[in-house]
Amino acid sequence: MRKAYKLSAAIVLLFLSVGWSFAQYTVTGIVTDSRTGEPLIGANILVRNTTTGTVADLDGRFTLNLNSNDEAVLAISSLGYLSQTFTVSPSSNSLQVALKEDATNLEEVVITGLASSVKRSNLANAVSSVSARELTGTTTIQTTDGALYGKIAGATIRSNGGAPGGGLSIQLRGISSLSGASQPLIILDGVYINNSFQRTGRAAVTGAGASNQDDGSNRLADLNPADIESIEVLKGPSAAAIYGTRANAGVIIITTKRGSEGKTKVSLSQDIGFAQPLRLLGVDDWSEEKINFFFPTANNRREIELERFRQGDRIDYEDYFYNNTALLSNTRLTVTGGTDKTKFFVSGNITSEDGTVKNTGFDRYSIRANIDHKISNSIRLGVSSNYIKSQTDRGFTGNQNNSGASIGYSIAYVPNYFDLRPVNGIYPNNPYFAENPVALTDNAINSSEVNRFVQAFNLDIDLLKTSKSFLKANIAGGLDFLQNSTMVYLPEFLQSQQASANPGDLLVGKQESFNTNFQAALVYNWNLGQVNMNSQAGLVRLDFNNSTLFNRGRGLVPGQTNLRQAAVQEINENFNSEIQEAGVFLQQEANWDDKVIGTVGIRWDKSTLNGNANQSYAFPRASLAVNVANFDFFNSSVVNQLKPRIAYGETAGPVAFGNIYTPLIGANIGGLLGSVVSAQVGNDRIFPETATELEFGVDMGLFNNRVGIEATYYIKNTQNNIQNLNLSPAAGVNTTPSNEAELQNKGIELGISGTIVDKSDFKWFSRVLYWRNRVNLTRLGIPTYTAGAFGSGLGTFLYAEGFAPTTIVGTPADPSIPGGFTIWGDAQPNFNMSIYNTISLKKNLELSFLVDWRQGGDNINLTSFLTDSGGTTNGWFNDDNGDGIPNGRQRPPAPHNNAARWVQDASFVKVREIGLYYTFPRTQVANMFGGALENIKIGASANNVFLFTKYEGYDPETSTFGAQSVANNVDIAPYPTPRRIFFHVTLDF
Numbered sequence: 001m002r003k004a005y006k007l008s009a010a011i012v013l014l015f016l017s018v019g020w021s022f023a024q025y026t027v028t029g030i031v032t033d034s035r036t037g038e039p040l041i042g043a044n045i046l047v048r049n050t051t052t053g054t055v056a057d058l059d060g061r062f063t064l065n066l067n068s069n070d071e072a073v074l075a076i077s078s079l080g081y082l083s084q085t086f087t088v089s090p091s092s093n094s095l096q097v098a099l100k101e102d103a104t105n106l107e108e109v110v111i112t113g114l115a116s117s118v119k120r121s122n123l124a125n126a127v128s129s130v131s132a133r134e135l136t137g138t139t140t141i142q143t144t145d146g147a148l149y150g151k152i153a154g155a156t157i158r159s160n161g162g163a164p165g166g167g168l169s170i171q172l173r174g175i176s177s178l179s180g181a182s183q184p185l186i187i188l189d190g191v192y193i194n195n196s197f198q199r200t201g202r203a204a205v206t207g208a209g210a211s212n213q214d215d216g217s218n219r220l221a222d223l224n225p226a227d228i229e230s231i232e233v234l235k236g237p238s239a240a241a242i243y244g245t246r247a248n249a250g251v252i253i254i255t256t257k258r259g260s261e262g263k264t265k266v267s268l269s270q271d272i273g274f275a276q277p278l279r280l281l282g283v284d285d286w287s288e289e290k291i292n293f294f295f296p297t298a299n300n301r302r303e304i305e306l307e308r309f310r311q312g313d314r315i316d317y318e319d320y321f322y323n324n325t326a327l328l329s330n331t332r333l334t335v336t337g338g339t340d341k342t343k344f345f346v347s348g349n350i351t352s353e354d355g356t357v358k359n360t361g362f363d364r365y366s367i368r369a370n371i372d373h374k375i376s377n378s379i380r381l382g383v384s385s386n387y388i389k390s391q392t393d394r395g396f397t398g399n400q401n402n403s404g405a406s407i408g409y410s411i412a413y414v415p416n417y418f419d420l421r422p423v424n425g426i427y428p429n430n431p432y433f434a435e436n437p438v439a440l441t442d443n444a445i446n447s448s449e450v451n452r453f454v455q456a457f458n459l460d461i462d463l464l465k466t467s468k469s470f471l472k473a474n475i476a477g478g479l480d481f482l483q484n485s486t487m488v489y490l491p492e493f494l495q496s497q498q499a500s501a502n503p504g505d506l507l508v509g510k511q512e513s514f515n516t517n518f519q520a521a522l523v524y525n526w527n528l529g530q531v532n533m534n535s536q537a538g539l540v541r542l543d544f545n546n547s548t549l550f551n552r553g554r555g556l557v558p559g560q561t562n563l564r565q566a567a568v569q570e571i572n573e574n575f576n577s578e579i580q581e582a583g584v585f586l587q588q589e590a591n592w593d594d595k596v597i598g599t600v601g602i603r604w605d606k607s608t609l610n611g612n613a614n615q616s617y618a619f620p621r622a623s624l625a626v627n628v629a630n631f632d633f634f635n636s637s638v639v640n641q642l643k644p645r646i647a648y649g650e651t652a653g654p655v656a657f658g659n660i661y662t663p664l665i666g667a668n669i670g671g672l673l674g675s676v677v678s679a680q681v682g683n684d685r686i687f688p689e690t691a692t693e694l695e696f697g698v699d700m701g702l703f704n705n706r707v708g709i710e711a712t713y714y715i716k717n718t719q720n721n722i723q724n725l726n727l728s729p730a731a732g733v734n735t736t737p738s739n740e741a742e743l744q745n746k747g748i749e750l751g752i753s754g755t756i757v758d759k760s761d762f763k764w765f766s767r768v769l770y771w772r773n774r775v776n777l778t779r780l781g782i783p784t785y786t787a788g789a790f791g792s793g794l795g796t797f798l799y800a801e802g803f804a805p806t807t808i809v810g811t812p813a814d815p816s817i818p819g820g821f822t823i824w825g826d827a828q829p830n831f832n833m834s835i836y837n838t839i840s841l842k843k844n845l846e847l848s849f850l851v852d853w854r855q856g857g858d859n860i861n862l863t864s865f866l867t868d869s870g871g872t873t874n875g876w877f878n879d880d881n882g883d884g885i886p887n888g889r890q891r892p893p894a895p896h897n898n899a900a901r902w903v904q905d906a907s908f909v910k911v912r913e914i915g916l917y918y919t920f921p922r923t924q925v926a927n928m929f930g931g932a933l934e935n936i937k938i939g940a941s942a943n944n945v946f947l948f949t950k951y952e953g954y955d956p957e958t959s960t961f962g963a964q965s966v967a968n969n970v971d972i973a974p975y976p977t978p979r980r981i982f983f984h985v986t987l988d989f
Contacts (some may be wrong), residue, residue: 023345027064027088029095036760036843039098042260043078048085049527050467051751060223060263062703079108082705101755102705111232111253113242113587113601115521116476122597124623124645125239125699126712126749127151130231130258134836137940138848138915140271140330140982142166142353142362143221144254150852150912153712153749153771154235157960158968160215162196162278162977164355164362165196165327165392167217172235172250174745174773174828175965177653177689178721181735182883182965184250185243188218189370189384189456190543191478192517193245197221197963200394200506201488201550202446205574208398212963217974219482222388222452224349224366225474226332229257236716237693241621241649244540244583244605248653248691248718256384257336258370261483265934266989271330273982277322277356278944279954282978283867284888285314287413290877292738293886305415312417321407321441322976326354330982335343338372345370354887356978358441360395361756368918377460382476388452388678396440397975398861398960404435404496408863411437413870420692427495432870435496445489445561454482458519460823470525474538477518477698479755484511492558495870504556509573514545521585522842534589536601544579577657581607592760609655611686623647629701641701641708647693652688655722657738676702679734680724691718692954705754714848718743723782724887740781744806747773751788763840772831775804784818788967792821795899797967804828805966808858827969832855834912844921850913855954859906861953862972868901906956906969908949915941917984935988941948945978 047066048052056062056078067071077083081099088095102108108120110127118280120129130151141147149157156174160167165818169183170316176182186195197218199211208214232253234240240247262543284290291309295302334347351364368386375381400406413432414420420430420438427439450765455476464471485508490497492504538911550573553566563569587601625645628634634642643864664675676902695711721741727733753767763816780801786809797806802817806827833855839847868874868888874889883890892899917939925933937961949956955977 001785004160006209011326012108012787024065024067024642025069025090025093025097027066027072027093029062029097029974030952031062031078031097033081033128033285034100035659039259040078040081043076043097043099043264046075046077046566048075049075050531050729051465051470052467061839069363074278075457076753077768079872083393089739100704100854103912111255112599113536114519114540115523115538116534116587116589117587118597119297121627121641121643122594122625124597124599124625125245125647125695126235126710126714128154128233128235132229134230135228136225138850139943140328140915140941140984141982142223142351143168143217143276144231144839145170145218145220147225148231150769150836152233152873153751153769154773155233156773156829156832157957158975159955159957160217160960160963161397161975162288162356162399162955163215163217163392163394164360165217165390165394166221167215168220169218169963169968170252170665171965172233173716173747174775175743175805176691176716176718177676178353178723178741178743178799179656179963179965183218183963184251184252185240186248186252187252187479188254188454189256189478190476190519191454191455191456191480192515193219194255194482194513194515196513198484198511199509200446200448200486201509201572202405203453204550204552204866205507206396206487206491207403208406210841212961213399215394215960216448216963217392217394218963219450219484222364222366222384222390222450222482224253224332224347224351224364224368224388225388225479226349227347227366227368228254229255231255231520236695236714237619237651237691238623238647238649238695238714241619241651242585242587242601243651244585244619245581245607245617245652245654245688247354248689255347256368256370256386257334258372258879259338260381261338261340261343261653264335265330265335267986267987269332269413269984269986271982271984273328273980275326275328275353275978275980276324276974276981277954279408279947280318280323281867281952281954283316284317284418284874284876286417286871287877290871293877294860294871300863309415309417312419314416315419315421317411317420317433317437318416320554321358321437322356324356324358326978327355328353328982341374344374355393355395355975357395357975360393362390362392364390370632373847377781382458384454384456385450386454388450389446389673390450390452392409392448394446395975396437396444396446397973398668399972402434404433404437404494405440405490406973407437407441409433409461409866410435410440412863412973413865415871416621418839419909429495430897434499435494440490443491444494445487448484448486450485451483453479453645455479468594469524471522471524472525474521474655475519477516479517480515482511482513484507486511486559492556496973497981500554502555503564504558504560504566504722506556506561506563506566506779507550507572508552508563509550511548512546515542515786517541528590530593532591534584534588534591536589538585540581540583540585542579542581542583544577544581546577548558548573548575551576569885579608579657580603581609593630595627595630597627599618599623605721609660609689610656610688611655611660611684615686615687617652618692619925620648620650621649623646623649624683636741638702639700640703640705641699643699644769645697645699648693648696650690650692652690654720654935655686655688656737659686659722662733677733679731681736683736683738685741687720688723689718689722689739691716693717693797702754706750706758710749710751712749714745714747714749716745717778723780725782738781740779741777742779744778745773745775747771759844767836769834770906771833773828775806775828775913777801777805778805786819786821789860789970790862793899794862794865795824795903796821797827798823798977808860808903809905813900822898822900824900825858825905827857827859827967829854837872839888844919846915846917848913848915848918849911852910852912852937853908853942855907857906859951859956859959859969859971860901861904861951863901863953863974864904866973904953906949906951908947908951910947913941914945915939933989935986937986937988939984941982941984943982944977945979963985
């Protein structure tokens with residue numbers, strides 16, 4: 001009996017094993033590039049509607065075991081290529097796969113939230129992506145934000161000036177706040193990084209005014225653009241709602257490069273170049289006739305000037321100060337590689353760039369290490385570490401309110417026959433203004449030194465995995481530590497300092513921020529019939545700590561830059577803040593066979609910035625996309641993709657720190673130090689500015705997806721904008737911040753891209769972007785007012801219901817207009833357009849170029865105001881209307897001499913980038929260097945190549961107030977924008 005049992009069991013096991021062996025088969029294949037025939041390493045092979053899959057090896061080959069006798073559908077994809085599906089079976093189990101390049105980026109995976117991503121072909125929002133190739137592949141850009149010009153539909157970018165080290169303002173889909181900076185949230189490898197505009201103190205020392213006139217740089221300038229793999233831009237609340245309280249102005253998600261499995265690769269790149277001013281305006285020449293007209297006879301001034309004119313040499317001061325050749329150098333070393341268990345990417349970068357103004361420049365040293373390690377088959381850890389050190393000398397340009405410490409402000413008043421250059425080391429006093437700008441440039445200091453460390457981590461844990469579903473936990477976060485040390489120094493022997501009671505001025509500052517963020521999420525992917533469900537739930541914790549200390553000393557001992565050697569010592573600013581925020585989010589995604597894709601989600605946030613720190617605010621979102629072309633009934637030989645989409649979302653903008661409190665101001669009371677209440681009282685009922693957005697769009701793919709079209713229309717309403725509410729005089733204080741105003745932005749974004757020619761020896765890709773936005777102040781909640789720039793006589797901005805806050809008004813008075821002044825222009829462009837092309841010849845030669853066009857939009861050009869006042873505007877003494885009054889004293893429109901003289905059309909066409917590169921054939925390189933080198937690439941490129949504009953300033957994109965949300969188009973003697981030319985060589989080992 002026992003033997004019979006054993007025999008029976010053996011027979012059963014035998015049959016089971018035979019049955020098991022019959023119920024599986026193996027699929028093999030090779031994946032290649034359809035154009036070049038080269039293997040696609042790392043191509044993904046996935047069994048549709050399962051978690052079973054594999055990747056292609058170094059030869060593009062793969063092997064996949066299927067535990068079934070049935071047919072299966074394999075989806076084969078690779079980054080940058082169009083995916084394909086194949087049906088396999090035991091009798092058809094060998095594949096030769098040739099993938100075509102994804103010209104329209106339909107297969108690109110886009111990050112859409114804190115723990116989610118989706119293929120662009122299934123995306124329900126207009127999310128812009130900028131790849132590493134687009135970011136730095138054409139030319140070398142100094143800063144990451146500067147590399148975004150013309151590459152994001154819906155983005156308005158302005159420069160604070162052309163000084164080395166950058167300094168840019170980015171607005172997405174118009175103005176998001178009347179009181180804040182309207183700057184997007186920046187996420188770097190999952191870390192909420194500091195991109196604030198940080199003061200240098202220049203404006204305080206020069207008398208320019210508030211720190212927003214410092215011509216400082218925002219801190220995105222610290223990042224090395226060459227380390228970036230991709231940038232994704234969530235432009236409005238419908239896409240960014242999952243980021244909650246800090247997403248009103250959009251979100252920019254930056255992902256850096258990672259290592260890949262395979263041989264260790266070393267790449268060394270060197271860029272050498274030079275920079276010169278993109279545009280100079282020229283200066284008006286002087287004659288005895290002009291002197292007789294310009295200078296009064298009082299105090300023999302006219303005779304003095306005529307004598308100087310007859311004896312002096314002619315000096316073009318604009319050329320002297322600005323038209324210098326700057327040397328540029330950028331060195332990069334990267335090492336990347338790894339195994340299936342550990343992958344690494346290590347890079348080092350040294351950027352050294354002089355400025356086109358003497359004694360200015362920018363140096364940046366950066367080292368990065370990104371490591372991905374598979375702890376086990378179920379646990380994966382990614383770590384990113386980045387240390388940056390930068391040193392910037394920005395010089396003295398921009399506004400300075402008659403104190404002298406600005407080159408452009410000073411030379412606007414100096415005729416070209418007076419010599420300001422030193423004689424035997426002695427600088428002559430400037431009789432036309434408060435300062436000798438030659439002495440200022442040679443001896444004054446405006447420097448900044450930044451030390452920064454960014455650390456990120458990402459931990460994925462597979463908690464459950466079946467053939468149809470998986471559950472994973474994602475834990476991520478990081479820190480951003482930033483220290484910015486600044487010094488502004490005006491020596492005691494400067495002309496402007498000699499006129500002061502305490503000559504010799506020094507402002508030393510230190511700004512530190514320490515930001516940390518932590519998030520944990522559960523992601524459950526499962527199938528409900530034919531619908532793939534992706535469920536997410538998680539929490540977020542944010543901590544922001546900032547401190548600022550500026551000390552000032554005046555009356556310095558000659559030659560000293562030590563604050564203790566100053567006769568008058570003061571604390572200019574001492575500021576500390578701690579902010580905590582917490583959020584919880586839920587999101588559900590549903591995908592029916594890539595035909596109908598829907599998402600709903602919600603986030604709740606609370607913040608210590610709010611009047612009630614314990615109150616949570618909800619931010620919902622919902623979206624729907626329908627891939628009509630994926631339905632069986634759709635059959636077109638021309639249209640391969642047709643996807644209408646709709647999305648809705650809500651976000652918020654944080655309350656400014658301190659708005660809930662009433663500040664105390666130091667005062668001398670009876671000879672003793674005390675405090676008094678400020679004129680502004682806090683509001684403990686204040687809450688975040690909020691925004692809602694409804695977005696409609698359609699995406700199309702034509703001619704086998706060689707051409708892609710994207711069209712989007714959005715309506716974004718921003719509520720609860722914070723304004724200062726005037727109080728009754730009986731209250732004893734003047735104002736309090738209050739949620740009062742509402743804005744509406746409406747706009748369209750269009751894009752068409754595709755491969756015009758796709759031959760083995762010639763390929764031409766082109767992309768055209770078009771966007772426009774209209775903003776309206778739909779509710780103000782307080783009386784109409786004007787603010788910004790320098791008042792109605794020079795042009796200012798109107799805040800009135802029914803008008804755009806970008807409306808420029810000024811003298812003469814017009815009682816029929818709210819605010820009482822004449823409307824002269826609008827800072828908002830009519831539209832923007834960019835055209836990008838890349839052409840490849842013989843697989844080795846590549847030409848790329850980007851052209852940017854902005855039509856309309858006005859600037860308040862106060863550089864022209866200064867040069868007209870000083871008689872140096874090019875063509876000042878011309879008389880276009882022949883009435884005997886020179887142009888410099890009388891400019892249109894009539895009535896003459898009103899604010900409209902300085903409101904100028906800022907339309908332009910700019911050839912933004914050009915690059916030409918040649919890659920040597922691999923076989924030729926191998927033969928030349930015996931296998932020591934794998935690849936050699938050489939090239940030449942240029943940035944800001946040509947500018948076509950009627951605007952009468954250095955650059956229509958430059959603004960003294962670039963960091964502001966409104967009034968960020970005021971031009972006051974800026975640092976001229978440089979044209980940058982580079983030569984490149986890259987060696988891959």
